[in-house]
Amino acid sequence: QTQISGQALDINKMDVDVLEQIHQMGGLQLVMPQAFAETDCGVLADSGRTVHEFNLTGESVELPIMGGKTYNAMTFNGQVPGPTLRVTQGDVVQMTLVIPADEVTGHGNDMHASQMSATYFDSVNPGETSQYCYIAESAGVFKYHCSGVHLAGMDQHVL
Secondary structure (H helix, E strand, O other), X not given: OEEEOOEEEOHHHOOHHHHHHHHHOOOOOOOOOHHHHOOOHHHHHOOOOOEEEEEEXXXXXXXXXXXXXXXXXXXXXXXXXXXXXXXXOOOEEEEEEEOOOOOOOOEOOEEHHHXXXXXXXXXXXXXXXXXXXXXXOOOOOOOEEOOOOOOOOHHHHHO
8 A cells, every 4th residue: 555645545446547547657756855865964064054953961860749759760951851952944953962971771862853763763872972963844843752762661761
């Protein structure tokens, strides 16, 4: 099945004439938008677009909650939620994630606005730094959260 304009098409149920018409018109060409096509930070830095550099530190912090209690939180820059990151549509986002050497677990960053594969957001181990870039193609308000494809207990880590 293929998705076109939000509708699923079952090719087995399509009229043969429709397939022939598509073929006669040159077929279908799938085009990858630039937001997905380029993620190399060096190339994007030289693209002439405005580049926004965001430096985040992933660290465990004990934070207060109501009733005088505390909880251990995985944070960005020591806060929950993490800092607000603002860009204009079409700008380049350059994200650097640092995990201090004394951190107890790996940490990652999943930026929903990037629309990139989760493999770009693998966990960064204690004492390591990771960087990625993308073009902010989609307008809107998006969340970002800790991530890490290979982290044990990923659900607990995100929550």
